[in-house]
Amino acid sequence: MTTVPGAPEHTHLAGRTASAGTWTAVGIAGQRGLSLLSTIVLARLLLPGAYGLFGMAMVFMAAANSLRDLGTGSALIQRKEFSPDLASTIFWVNGLFGLCGAAILSALAPLAARLYRDPAVIPVLVVLSVSFFLGNLSAVHQAVLMRGLAFRQIALIQLGASLVSTVLAICLAFGGAGVWSLVISLVLESAIMTALFWMITPWRPTRHFDYAELRGVTSYSINLVGSRALTYVISNLDKALIGRYLGAVALGYYSLAHGLMMYPVYNIAWTVNRVVFPAFSQIQDDDERFRRAYLRILAATAALGFPLMLGMLVTADVLVLACFGAAWLPMVPVLMILAPAGLVQSASTTTTIVFTAKGRTSLLFRLVLAEAGLSVLGYVVGLRWGVIGVATGCAVVHVLWGFPRFVYASRLIGLPVAEVFRAMWAPLRDAAVMCAAVLVARVALASIGVAAPWLRLGVMTIAGVAVYTLLVLWTRPSFVREVLQLMPLGHLAWVRRLAAPSRG
Numbered sequence: 001m002t003t004v005p006g007a008p009e010h011t012h013l014a015g016r017t018a019s020a021g022t023w024t025a026v027g028i029a030g031q032r033g034l035s036l037l038s039t040i041v042l043a044r045l046l047l048p049g050a051y052g053l054f055g056m057a058m059v060f061m062a063a064a065n066s067l068r069d070l071g072t073g074s075a076l077i078q079r080k081e082f083s084p085d086l087a088s089t090i091f092w093v094n095g096l097f098g099l100c101g102a103a104i105l106s107a108l109a110p111l112a113a114r115l116y117r118d119p120a121v122i123p124v125l126v127v128l129s130v131s132f133f134l135g136n137l138s139a140v141h142q143a144v145l146m147r148g149l150a151f152r153q154i155a156l157i158q159l160g161a162s163l164v165s166t167v168l169a170i171c172l173a174f175g176g177a178g179v180w181s182l183v184i185s186l187v188l189e190s191a192i193m194t195a196l197f198w199m200i201t202p203w204r205p206t207r208h209f210d211y212a213e214l215r216g217v218t219s220y221s222i223n224l225v226g227s228r229a230l231t232y233v234i235s236n237l238d239k240a241l242i243g244r245y246l247g248a249v250a251l252g253y254y255s256l257a258h259g260l261m262m263y264p265v266y267n268i269a270w271t272v273n274r275v276v277f278p279a280f281s282q283i284q285d286d287d288e289r290f291r292r293a294y295l296r297i298l299a300a301t302a303a304l305g306f307p308l309m310l311g312m313l314v315t316a317d318v319l320v321l322a323c324f325g326a327a328w329l330p331m332v333p334v335l336m337i338l339a340p341a342g343l344v345q346s347a348s349t350t351t352t353i354v355f356t357a358k359g360r361t362s363l364l365f366r367l368v369l370a371e372a373g374l375s376v377l378g379y380v381v382g383l384r385w386g387v388i389g390v391a392t393g394c395a396v397v398h399v400l401w402g403f404p405r406f407v408y409a410s411r412l413i414g415l416p417v418a419e420v421f422r423a424m425w426a427p428l429r430d431a432a433v434m435c436a437a438v439l440v441a442r443v444a445l446a447s448i449g450v451a452a453p454w455l456r457l458g459v460m461t462i463a464g465v466a467v468y469t470l471l472v473l474w475t476r477p478s479f480v481r482e483v484l485q486l487m488p489l490g491h492l493a494w495v496r497r498l499a500a501p502s503r504g
Contacts, residue, residue, distance in 0.1 A: 030155075030159045030162070031158060031159065031162050034159075034162045034163060034166045035162075035166075037166065038166045038169055038170065041170050041173075042169060042170065042173050042181070042182070045170070045173035045174060045181075046173055046178065046179070046181065046182075047178070049179075050178050050179040050181075050182065051179075051182075053118065053120055053121055053124055053179045054124065054179050054182045054183065056112065056116045056118065056121045056124075057112065057121055057124045057125040057128050057183075058128070060105060060108060060112055060125055061105070061125075061128055061129075061131075061132065062232070062236075063232060064101055064104075064105055064129075064132050065132070065135075066228050066229050066231070066232040067101070067225055067228070067229060068132070068135060068136060068139065069094050069097075069136060069139035070093070070094070070097055070221050070222075070225050071220065071221035071222070071223075071224030071225040071228070071361070072090040072093060072094060072139070072140075072143075072217065072221050073090075073139045073140065073142065073143035073146075074143070074220075074221075074224055074277070074356055075090075075217035075220045075221045075224070076090055076140065076143045076144075076147065076217075077143050077146055077147045077277060077278050077281055078220065078277075078281045078284070078356060078357060078359060079217075079281075080281075080282075080284070080285075082144075082147065083213060084203070084206070084208075085208050085210045085213055086210065086213040086214070086216075086217065087140050087143075087144065087203060087205070088205045088206045088207075088208045088209070088210075089208070089209050089210045089211075089213050089214050090139075090140050090214070090217075091139075091140045091205040092205070092209055093214065094136040094137070094139050094140065095136060095137055097136060098132060098133040098134075098135070098136025098137060099133055101129070101132050101133070101136070102129040102130060102132050102133040103129075105125060105126075105128070105129035105132060106125070106126045106129050108125070109121065109122040109123075109125040109126050110122060112125055120179075124179060124183055127183050127184075127187060128183055128186065128187065130187050130190075131186055131187045131189075131190035131191075134187070134190040134191050134194045135190050135193075135194065137194050138193060138194040138197040138198060140203075140205070141197040141198055141200075141201040141203065142154065142197055142201075144201050144203045145197070145200070145201055146274075146277075146278050147278050147281075148278075149278055149279065151275060153200050157193055157196040157197060157200065158193060160192070160196065161189045161190075161192040161193040161196065162189060164188065164189070164192055165185040165186065165188050165189035165192070166185070168181075168184065168185045168188055169181045169182060169184075169185035172184060172185065219361075219362065220359060220361050221361075223361035223362045223364065223365040224356065224361040224364070224365075226365045226368075226369075227361065227364050227365045227368045230365075230368045230369060230371075230372045231368060233372060234368075234371065234372050234375045235262075237375070237376065237379060238254070238258070238375075238379045238390050238393075238394055239251060239254065239255055239258070241379050241380070241383060241390065242254050242383075242387060242390055245383055246383070246386060246387055246390075250386065250387045253328070253330050253331035253334055253387060254331070254334055254387050254390065254391065256324070256328065256331055257331045257334040257335040257338055257391070258334075258338060258391075258394075260312065260335060260338075260342075261309075261335070261338035261339060261341060261342035262342060262345075263308070263342070264304065264305035264308050264309060264342055264343075264345075264346040265305075265342065265345045265346055265349055268301055268304050268305050268308075268346055269301055269305065269345070269346045269347075269349035269350055270349065272297060272300070272301055272350065273349065273350065273352055273353050276293075276297055276353060277353055277356060277357060279293075280293065280294075280353050280354075280357035281356075281357045284357050284358055284359070287413050287414050290354075290357075290413050291413050291414065291415045291419075294350070294353065294354060294413065294415070295415075295419065295420075295423045297350055297353070298347060298350050298420065298423045298424065299423045299424070299426070299427065299479065301346060301347060301350050302346070302347050302423070302424045302427035302428070303427045303472065303479070304346075305342075305343065305346030305347065306343055306346070306347075306424075306427045306428055306430075306431040307427070307430070307431040307434050307464070307468050308346075309339050309340070309342045309343040309346065310339070310343065310431045310432065310434070310435050311431075311434065311435065311438060311461070311464050312335065312339050312342075313335075313336055313339040313340070313435070314435045314438050314439055314442075315438065315442075315457060315460055315461075316332045316335045316336045316339070317329070317332045318442075318453050318456050318457045318460065319335075319457060320332050320335070321453035322453035322454040322456070322457040323457075333388060333391075334387060334388065334391045337388065337391040337392055337395050338391055338394065338395055340395055340399055341394060341395040341398040341399055344398055344399045344402040345398050345402070347402065347424055348401075348402035348405045348406060351405045351406060351408075351409035352364065354409040354412055354413060355409065355412070358412050358413070360412060363408060363412075367401075367404065367405060367408060370401075370404075371397065371401045374397045374400075374401065375393075375394070375397050377393075378390075378392075378393025378394060378396060378397045379393050379394065381393055382394075406420050406421075426475065426476055426479075430468055430471040430472060430475065430476075431468065433467065433468075433471055434464045434467050434468040434471065435464070437463055437464060437467040438460045438463055438464045438467075440463075441459055441460050441463040441464075442456070442460055445459060445460070
């Protein structure tokens with residue numbers, strides 16, 4: 001056993017994790033921006049049918065990607081010591097699984113064609129399956145970088161690959177490649193990322209294959225990938241049921257509302273989990289340090305997610321009018337029902353760090369399995385009342401199931417559950433006051449006859465952000481100081497002055 005080059009030392013763990021978070025945020029923002037640019041440009045160059053054909057194939061690709069690397073990358077990160085023998089073994093397992101997965105996706109292509117009644121999806125899915133194989137070839141290299149908190153390199157690699165693939169997609173679309181502009185650019189993006197991960201990572205696989213090492217992580221990996229697969233089912237079964245029994249229009253309203261509800265989960269909670277997981281794995285045996293770190297992470301996640309979801313709740317109709325137009329107004333009640341679920345999920349998703357860093361993925365799997373069963377029940381029962389019923393079933397299950405997740409995660413690290421809810425109370429309180437301020441601004445705008453949705457949304461957003469920021473600065477100065485001191489900009493004079501304790 002040995003430590004991997006670049007593994008984080010405990011004395012610098014907080015600062016390196018904060019830097020990793022900053023680079024991850026930069027990477028995500030850059031990829032989102034490139035995706036938006038690509039969508040805007042390609043929407044003018046491609047026919048809707050091209051996007052539809054691509055979307056058909058991506059349903060199968062998304063299911064396969066939920067199983068990518070079989071959880072072995074996380075198992076490698078979670079290990080206290082880095083084992084080159086285990087890394088090489090996992091590499092060969094991932095390579096074989098990627099090859100088999102690509103073959104299975106290709107074999108399923110005719111089934112997809114019959115399902116969608118469009119034979120054109122066959123070659124699209126066959127070519128896209130190559131990206132699954134390529135992604136698995138660099139899973140261990142990415143895990144090695146993540147273990148060393150080298151998120152700067154990861155972010156630059158992902159941004160560079162996204163930039164090249166975006167330019168290629170636009171050029172191919174200009175040349176009349178149609179759906180293949182989307183397909184080829186995605187495969188190229190996977191190829192570039194794999195090549196760059198191999199170039200940047202100092203580790204190289206050997207021909208060694210250790211069955212004993214592999215057996216040591218099998219339980220961890222199988223339970224983790226099972227949890228991911230069940231999460232995929234939970235996230236997509238409601239849409240499948242609505243599409244099957246309520247029609248495309250109802251599905252359109254629900255899908256967009258659900259996507260907005262999951263925004264803080266996708267972009268805040270899961271990003272935080274990805275960044276801090278390697279650091280938490282380093283301190284997995286130090287429960288006292290683990291408890292303190294987890295409460296900070298939970299408080300920071302709640303501070304971002306709670307105001308976002310409560311703000312969405314009180315501005316739902318104006319938000320929809322301003323961003324999507326009057327045709328989308330029927331989704332407003334759906335969005336308002338789902339917003340509380342997004343609030344709870346943004347916080348409860350952080351418990352995944354505890355289960356995975358502590359090596360208790362079997363407990364995580366059982367919790368997700370129970371959640372999946374309740375979700376199916378909620379969706380099926382809710383269908384009787386249409387899309388509103390399904391949304392209500394979804395919200396009830398996710399809100400109620402947050403409590404057991406916190407209870408079991410807290411027990412693993414000896415943390416009183418009351419401490420967990422105390423960490424979330426201040427963000428919830430400040431977000432509630434912010435909502436009151438937004439409602440006051442809304443009434444004021446109505447009284448002076450401001451009708452433009454975009455102007456109303458802008459003013460309410462500014463009012464909410466201003467009030468929430470002032471509340472945090474006033475009621476939680478220690479929290480603000482801690483965040484500022486951890487930021488990579490902490491060496492700057494203005495940050496040091498702002499983070500300094502008040503003398504008043």
